[in-house]
Amino acid sequence: MHDAAEATPTPKSEEELKELVSLARLVAYARENARDLNAEFSAYCLDLALGALLQDLDRSGVSFSHESGQDAYLLGTRH
Template identity: 85%
Template sequence: MHDATEATTTPKSDDELKELVSLARLVAYARENARDLNAEFSAYCLDLAFGALIQDLDRSGVSLSHESGQDSSLFGTRH
């Protein structure tokens, strides 16, 4: 596992940024499924994970606003 200070100072490659976005999509999808299933604690934990991923992306220069509700439009919708 990476040191927290290393993770904030090491620039990410395009491939790493794509992987972070993919991971954020996966977590957003799982979070919505948990909400639909009324799995409140799981949805809460996934929401925390999603917020952490958004922070990682913001620190890497990818600006996605979680608060504005853009996560569903940027990360796609469930089918």
């Protein structure tokens, strides 16, 4: 069983990072749909999953600046 708080992150390849970003987008989309459907507990669980994915990305050196608007695209914000 893996420890949730690993001391040293494992370096990720470019392909693995792309997969993590894709997964984060998928979870963000599902979270927004759950909110639209008033499925509050599902939205909460998806929010936790998204937070974990963003932490993984952050540990891998991928960051999203609030000023640049990049996180809005990643997090599935709809216009």
